[in-house]
Amino acid sequence: MDASNLAPSLIRMPTGCDVRRECRSGRFDGPTAGLAPGYVQGNLAILPRDWADDFLRFCHANPKPCPLLAVSEAGSPVLPALGAGLDVRTDLPRYRVWEHGKLVGSPTDVTPMWRDDLVSFVIGCSFSFEEALLQNDIPLRHIAGGCNVPMYRTNIATQSAGRFHGPLVVSMRPMKPADAIRAIQVTTRLPAVHGAPVHIGFPEAIGVSDLGKPDYGDAVPIEAGELPVFWACGVTPQAAIAAAKPPFAITHAPGCMLVTDLKNNQLSLF
């Protein structure tokens, strides 16, 4: 078979750059889960400069829920450390625009509302460590069930910074004990995408009274002989922004992440 007879999509898997190009052109505006396998995806938060310093300190003080992959210069829409030619105004599938904590729009391009005081933050996302878990043959129930991971607000307070504060939000994955041990090893290598779990075994000890009623995402069943394993979640900074109600903010739309040129394997400590 001659490779020139294959459709381009069969010759190679799409890269992060491919996904960004499709977003920028307007041809793609959906969730990015499973796209560009191997490439790091990130949460996006864009804030005015006079809120950005507090938020940067908030991320620094809470590295497990808010592992910062990159921060832009004020007014600059590029993040060269994450991708050649990357433009945060156009390269995500869809955005959410917030004013004083209220959702005011869900555009696919935020160029029209760009300002020269906006600072962009990209925060690591669980897609990266889930890929590593699947590569280690650790089943993930929410993926098997085709739903979102269940997430819970805990009774663990984040370290506040200026106007940003709030509870740690965690995601939960039920696992057999041997898989839980392996998952701790695998995610320990990945501090840039939430790292090792923050809790295992006793939901009520972290203020989660009913695993069947997640605060975000979808409930998943826990089988006999499985432990609930909890990771710090990127919804934590989103919830802190929502509570702080800055006059203006832009975030990614749920599930519509920034796909970068970084490879997940590059994030591994060892």
Add this chain to the structure above:
Amino acid sequence: MDASNLAPSLIRMPTGCDVRRECRSGRFDGPTAGLAPGYVQGNLAILPRDWADDFLRFCHANPKPCPLLAVSEAGSPVLPALGAGLDVRTDLPRYRVWEHGKLVGSPTDVTPMWRDDLVSFVIGCSFSFEEALLQNDIPLRHIAGGCNVPMYRTNIATQSAGRFHGPLVVSMRPMKPADAIRAIQVTTRLPAVHGAPVHIGFPEAIGVSDLGKPDYGDAVPIEAGELPVFWACGVTPQAAIAAAKPPFAITHAPGCMLVTDLKNNQLSLF
């Protein structure tokens, strides 16, 4: 204060070599737990050459319960990789001598019964990883309680090799969830001394029906909100030797380990 006025024992902590010298001279014949902090201690098993090949294969096939630190040449009592001048016949506090699976003596020196077909095996011991756990401020209940760690025969079979077979024996340490996660990280770095846990959370899943009745060692209480964490244990090869009943064998007496010149920190993978 002039250091020359201090007793030698106050000037520096004893080394592995110091402990071996005291054993060899007959001045010390007790348990080695807590002696020569920082130095690797090991389980000793000495078998005739015609049993040694099976045992070497048994250790190789079961690296978590039987992490081999060193194997001697047949007939040679030295193990230069573990210590300059180390002589396994004299350098442990106390031995056990076995004939056809029966205990026939507990001498402090096995030179009189040495044979030119004996092969010595030194197997890593949990003292090394417990030191690492304590350095990470993870409390160990059996140490706080001044008793032995509880150990259990599981329903997990070891990989048999020739005449050696039997169940995996595990040690159990109760831990708070955050400590359990940290303990998995810390012991993952130490595969030469049993490595990461083999189970967490559900004793019955590995055939342990009553944590209050250990097969070896002493029961310890588990508090509310704690998980039982199980590590592969060096009693596994001892039990396999006892079951195989070789015509002649020498082991360390319980708790009376070989103290080496290796440092625990040297064993850490990273």
